[in-house]
Amino acid sequence: MKDHSVREELVQHASRLIRRRGYNGFSYRDLGDLVGVKTSSIHYHFPAKGDLVFEVMRQYSEMSSLQLNAINADLPLVEQANQHMHSLRYDITLNEICLAGMLPADVLDLPDAVRLQLRAYFEMHEQWLDALLQRAVPERGQAYPVPTLAFAKETE
Template identity: 45%
Template structure:
């Protein structure tokens, strides 16, 4: 028996479809078939696709960032980087998905401004967190010195986004671990 509300199902399926196909790769008809409701019912919850996409981004962002911020800060930085890598790796699913916000970043020209801002906020949060983690790892001697923390965080987050793309392209999950290994002190 389904315990999620129709609204929750719509958001969850929208997230999956975005990660598989992108913003322009699905319609309300696709969602109606997956959830088992009429498209008019979807419009009741989300009058426009833009409303649905914003909710999908906000939900994804809240859940992902909560997991990231919940990591035990007493753990060494290299261990937290490993955990972040596993968290990022969950996005891959069966190897056919891409980070929801990474996929939307590719569609940025067709997104409404509020969705664009939500995606940018998600990127900035990850970049900032990673920059602080790298600085801490440098102090601990567990992660390599990569320069200014804010720049290093952006570079590392870009590497993770690229690794997810390459993992999907080549059908291997090892690309994420390769990114992590490049930042560890040997």
């Protein structure tokens, strides 16, 4: 069953505030007003703002990980890709930017721990996709196309 504790409500509303306004775009007052508590109560649960965003990102990563692992690896690869897409599109249906898309904008103000969470999140998806595409190679009889427009290699 759902957890309706104040702590959990704080996390949920904070997640929404971050997606809408960015990490620097909301205050403890904003969050307290939404949940119906004072800022000092938020500090009781999350001493610093960094602790709050850490928990928000932790839950987001956990959910995303569960969704990835829930995809049956025996299904056709295209079907697996579609299921993956289906979970990614969730935020889009809400007309919102996902957490992992919003947080990087304020990355210089995030605690190191949260930056590591973000890195892990992206690597998780990258590795999942890479594994899927590797498996697709024998099916197509050739390597999958990598973006190789002129600019891709011109790094200095």
